């Protein structure tokens with residue numbers, strides 16, 4: 001085992017280090033009877049431990065900061081009045097203060113240190129050291145990141161260090177120019193992240209994703225907020241972009257296919273590879289029959305978050321009293337059909353944009369032209385669903401560039417450029433799939449969406465008869481095997497098609513307005529014609 005010296009990080013007086021604990025140790029630590037409050041885990045009927053993550057049950061993008069320094073100044077895509085995003089600049093002083101706070105919080109106590117990788121490709125992976133004081137946080141990162149072998153652990157040299165001081169608070173945040181007592185801060189130069197006053201595990205997971213989104217595209221590698229799977233021969237790879245709640249995890253977990261990963265991937269000359277070693281699935285209203293693979297992954301070693309259990313550990317998946325963003329993290333090998341031993345597969349042939357349209361305008365599937373592909377990727381239209389971000393309590397329409405704006409550290413056009421480059425090389429086709437609402441006022445069923453995905457993946461969609469949808473000029477199939485034909489043209493789902501038209505005009509105008517920010521250069525301007533015409 002690597003010798004861990006935390007004093008070099010300014011953490012002193014450590015009484016004990018629990019290093020890369022086994023599941024047995026994690027289980028014992030997170031269920032110790034003397035634990036209190038949000039540190040205490042409860043064993044559920046399925047064998048997985050459930051924890052409560054405290055006040056924060058989703059990410060807190062308003063508290064995300066990056067230190068502005070010589071390295072980051074001209075590379076990071078900073079928030080601006082013209083184009084607001086979540087990359088808020090922090091001063092070096094604010095960083096020093098918040099890091100001191102974390103060091104103090106983490107000193108003089110027992111700690112958990114987890115060394116793990118982010119990125120399945122050995123050439124470009126990051127070696128990350130997580131320093132945390134809460135046992136279940138160590139469990140979370142153990143589930144979500146790639147576990148080093150014993151040999152890799154011998155010589156583990158971190159490229160990046162994460163300090164999780166979730167019990168501390170930034171009391172003087174105003175003085176430091178910060179937003180609240182909570183801080184999720186990155187230093188690209190020293191390669192560190194500090195987390196203060198939020199216990200939500202997603203900050204560590206999506207934090208490292210944000211860093212991959214910074215480093216990889218600068219090396220000419222696509223870095224993508226998508227799930228990925230491939231056929232049983234590991235040949236026909238598909239990627240599924242989408243904002244939280246649009247179906248990346250649900251739809252990529254498919255018993256007919258091998259899972260590569262459920263949320264974060266890179267695409268380089270060798271193909272598509274996972275950044276993670278685990279999955280993070282939503283469990284609100286989880287149904288054993290419609291999502292058996294996810295249900296069966298909830299067992300010993302999986303970690304439930306914010307789920308309601310009774311005193312006996314019986315689970316109520318329907319309960320949203322804590323949050324709608326109830327979750328389970330599990331190592332990817334809890335899913336039977338996965339690519340082994342390394343989560344990677346050849347270049348993608350199908351690129352699917354998942355959009356949960358709360359307006360009920362978008363067709364359940366549209367076949368995109370190359371220009372539409374770029375336009376809709378940059379637009380990233382979808383609805384934010386309740387729970388994953390603080391303050392979002394109902395489906396809220398949004399344009400989230402590249403279907404993951406909250407995690408982009410460079411300008412969106414950089415991600416579009418890398419994606420297009422890879423797609424052209426592999427001859428991939430793109431589809432826009434609405435997993436949200438239509439004229440019935442209900443969400444499109446998972447069964448119909450799965451039928452659509454099957455038709456994309458087996459190529460039958462390209463043989464189907466099609467028609468064009470006005471305003472958007474989308475080509476849509478009029479029939480697909482296993483899909484209710486009455487939903488394929490969204491106008492048919494309205495009692496009066498004029499109602500669709502009114503909404504469609506409104507949505508088209510929103511697209512036009514949103515896209516104005518890309519029209520500053522010739523490449524952006526050239527894409528306007530591919531967008532909706534209001």
Ligand SMILES: Nc1ncnc2c1ncn2[C@@H]1O[C@H](COP(=O)(O)OP(=O)(O)O)[C@@H](O)[C@H]1O
Nearest residue numbers: 244245246247248249250282435444445446449
């Ligand atoms: N048509 C649909 N397609 C995909 N998911 C759907 C659909 N209708 C409802 N859902 C629900 O939406 C949620 C999708 O969440 P998830 O797959 O975790 O999204 P992501 O991984 O993109 O955050 C799940 O709770 C799923 O049951």
Ligand SMILES: C=C(OP(=O)(O)O)C(=O)O
Nearest residue numbers: 059202206243244245388
């Ligand atoms: C964990 C998250 O991802 P997703 O909902 O996309 O699975 C998140 O956005 O915090």
Ligand SMILES: [Mn+2]
Nearest residue numbers: 248249263280
């Ligand atoms: Mn997911």
